Amino acid sequence: MREWADFSWQDGEGGNGGGAIALHGPLLISSVGPLDRQLRALDQPVTSIDLSNAGQIDTVGAWIVWRLAERYGAEITGAGDQATRLLEVVQGAQSTADIRPPHRSLPVRIFGDFGRFMAGLGHGTMRVIAFLGAIVLAFGGMIRHPRRIRGRAIVRQMELVGVASLPIVGLMSFLIGIVIAQQGAAQLSQFGAESLSVNLVGRLTLRELGVLMTAIMVAGRSGSAFAAQLGTMKLTEEIDAMRTIGVAPLEALIIPRIMASVLMMPLLGFYASVIAILGGAVISDLTLGVPAISFLLRVREVVPIYDLYIGLIKAPVFGLIIGLAGCYQGMQVEGNAEEVGLRTTQAVVQAIFMVIVLDAFFAVFFSNLGWN
Structure with a gap:
């Protein structure tokens, strides 16, 4: 049967309303519940607390005793060695911090959040600039020393970014043309x-x-893969191991991915345009009464050649943005596996956002050049 902690009260001398408390039984977390409620309900000051008849004591029991003594300025007597040590620990752990954080007004919270956002934006901009500088330096070193160019890694990434994307890009483009x-x-x-x-x-x-x-398709497919792969490698300390053995991660991991994106985007863009035109020719032949051959011949007549040039000029820029966003976010992973997912999401969102912004810029730019 469980033994509960209890106390006895003895009035103090002089009739000043105070008194002494003697605690009985084990002062453990499993037995001090009723005692804690009784001590909180006391409405008379306590001058001393006697622990000579108390049993075992743990941190919770020591905290209850110390809280009562602190509340009334009472003296603790009869404490054994264990009780004395726990009381000293509890007393040393006291804090004046608020239990709840102070509630700030709405304007203060808004300006504070905005300030933190701007500070984070500034720090992020500096990190991006440093990342771009490191890539430029590494690429310049590879140009000066061609033996450092990792041809197999570039070809492998070109296969993953370009060749492996042909089915989904082709299907999407065909349906868009329709x-x-x-x-x-x-x-x-x-x-x-x-x-x-x-x-x-x-x-x-x-x-x-x-x-x-x-x-957009490459950003969701390859940009996310870049961020997830590099983030996982950084999380498992593979990138640190590469630095330890003298292999530059920029040259071995990042530049091949960026170069593959830049080189394959024009080819994928041209392929997607051709498939979309074929989709338009098919639907025109089936439902609009325009033969597919006539449709294709008409395309050659009405589409100016500079439309093709515009698409081919934009494609490598989009590939560069996708590669940079994926690799940068992957290299920023720190701490835990959740960070990999967050950085992967940020890579895709940033790449798509920048692609759309740059596409709008190119549209205005080429229109001002008279390529309408």
Whole structure:
């Protein structure tokens, strides 16, 4: 049967309303519950606390005794060696900190959060600049010493970024070509200009959507892979091991991925545009009454060659952004496995955001050049 802790009260001398308390029984976390409630309900001052008849004591029991003595300024007597040590530990661990943090007003919280965001943005910008500088230096060293160029790693990454992406990029582009041709013809038919759907499909895919949708697909597929692979390697200290044996992670891991993205994006963008045009030709032949051969010949007539150049100019820039975002976020992983997922998500979001922003910039830039 469980033995509960208890106390006895003895009035003090002089009738000043105070008294002495003698504790009985084990002062353990399993037995001091009722005693704690009784001591909290005391409405008379306590002058001394006698522990000579108390049994075993643990940290919780020592804290209850010390709290009561601190509350009334009472003297603790009859404590054994164990009780004395625990009371000293509890007394040394006291803190004046608030149990709850102070509640700040809404304007203070808003400005504080904004300040922290701007400070983090500044620190992040400095880290990105340092990362870009390290890549430029490493790339310059590889140009001066061609033997340091890791051809096999570059080819392997080109296979992963480019060749392995052909099925999904092709399927996506084919469906996009179908949608543009079908919806464009449906809207243009109101003006009797269904034939202009060829212009719509050809120019839109070669100039904008072919490269843009490919970049978004590569960012979600390869950019996330870059961040996850490098983040996992950093978490498992493989990158530190590479530095220890004299292998530069920038040359062995990062530059091959960035170069593969830059080199494969123009090819993937052109491939996506061609497949989208084929999709438009197929749907035109099946539903719009325009033969596929006539559709393709018409594309060659109505699409200016500079639309192709615009797509090929934008593609390597998009590839560079995707490679940099994925590798940078992967190298920022620290602490635990959850960080890998967070950094991977940030890599994809940042890459897609920057691709769309740059695409808008290119659209305005080439329009000002007269390439409309």
